[in-house]
Amino acid sequence: MKGNVVIVGLGLIGGSIALAIREQHQEAHIIGLDVSMRTLETGLELGVIDEIGESLLIDAKRADLLIFCCPVKETEALLRHLPKLKLKDTLIVTDTGSTKAGIMSCAEKLKERGITFIGGHPMAGSHKSGVTAAKRLLFENAYYLLTPFEGEDEKRVSELRAWLSGTSAKFLRLSPAEHDEITGMLSHLPHIIAAALVRQTEGFTHLHPSAFQLAAGGFRDITRIASSDPRMWTDISLSNQNVLMGQLKSWKLAMEEALQMLRTGDRQAIYQFFDEAKEFRDTLPVHKGAIPAFYDLFVDVPDYPGIVSEVTGYLAKWEISLTNLKILETREDIFGILQITFQTEEDRSRAKACIEEQSDFLCYYEE
Template identity: 35%
Template sequence: MLIQRLTIIGVGLIGGSFARALKRARVCAEIVGCGRQLDNLQEALRLGVVDHYTTDLATAVQDADVVVVAVPLGHIASVFATIRPILAPHTIITDVGSAKASVVADAYQELGEHICRFVPGHPIAGTEKSGVAASFASLFENRRVILTPLAETDPQATALITQLWQHTGAEVVSMSVEHHDEVLAATSHLPHVLAYSLVDTLAQMEDRREIFRFAAGGFRDFTRIASSDPKMWHDICLANRTAILHVLAHFNADLAELADAIEQGDSAHILSIFSRAKTARDKFSG
């Protein structure tokens, strides 16, 4: 066994899938789940995702080797503040938050002397589903996990978290907090903002029933992520607002350029944009 006791605070899609993957790899002797929704924790136990569960944070982290914080970004500071007095000196803390600057700020504010055992992380994986029932062991296979260790982070702590993620089948990469938030604003946060906005716009149109009645596969593919947890993405937008606004402004400028080309009937420019986009998308999709 790599570690004896792992505690997951927030046993949802990501936390639950992490637990399932580590159980499959047999690297944890015991996995404890913690959260506020008793029915979700009971389901986690029934599904074999966790070995024990509790709704009490202090009980959950006591004597843990690793604590994984997998709650919405808006709740991370309060979790850090609550667990700080109970954490053992050897306990390593990590998270799965999609915006790292806000999490790191919360860690500096609330973790105190435990900051050297904190390894910020973010798995680039997920679905539009939520809750432990949506979790599955292969979620992270052949996906990337980004770690953004701090100057104070103990290299041994980073090495252990790296090993845990590798046991899930993920590729682990490291980058700065700032670079992470810039990249994710463009590749993850902006697409979610656009999907939510498009669906909301169409849903408010007078002939919305007719619009959704005739929506085909392209609409479903493009808007799938608008079925993601609204609270989670609300928190992400606020936590990474500067980077999101920057890339959104860039997108708005390009969209205005395309709108102008359509208005002017500029066939060559429209075709150039679409062709360039197809080439980039085909290269990305392999």
């Protein structure tokens, strides 16, 4: 497809979308806008964009596709300026925000002008940030949620999907309200709970200092989403405020029921509590969902100098990139556990085959 693609916000998400569009639509001209000139210059040097834009007021008029890849509140503010501009009748505007109700409300004026706006939310990310971390296949096999206005021309939705086909994502259509309810339950609420649990543990470690060391391993893993960018999650929480308030009230009731079970010592109720959770959790799909998946490989390794560099050397030979590596200090025998995290399931599978081919170390997953 030909045309000018204007991307506002050239970070990890914006840069990765730019690379995906470039791969699939080589005749497209990609223009970048960002508050940081340094970011734009880096994006130009890396070939992520073709041109550094001047401003939204100027470059929106040239756009055939305009993508907002910035925080939700910033996107809402910028959307309010668009209806005042002279835009192409064929323009498609979309975004990548984690909440949709406020953004869709701000896009109403565009709709009244006859300009197509289709909400978007690619459900993938990385522990890295910025345009230098952008990857063409960041969204591969991840869900890419679309929230068009009711009654939107299907040809326009198909056109946007065609523009974004290089992401290799799985597109799913939702209403804005359904989107915010689902992502609230599956992504936003877990982040709040994880952060609250970590904060509670911080106070607990003051009373029991040994707990700080013992929190390594399992506890650190189940709360890893609490390490997400606090600025971003402040923005998301406020953008989905009403939904989250309702869900937190339901969570509070569930915790009160758990407290009552323990207070009365109801063995059957406690068993049912854990059994029903296990049964449902075991039926959940393994592929990418609302929270980016963590592809961990566990390797039993002997304790001798250079073992970590030996394993990473195996991976380097096969040109397999890892995103995180740590030694779990929870074993008392002569073997340790090396936990290696990868960006994709494919990388993890290749790493397992790589290490097993070049060593006698035991490698395994834990789903």
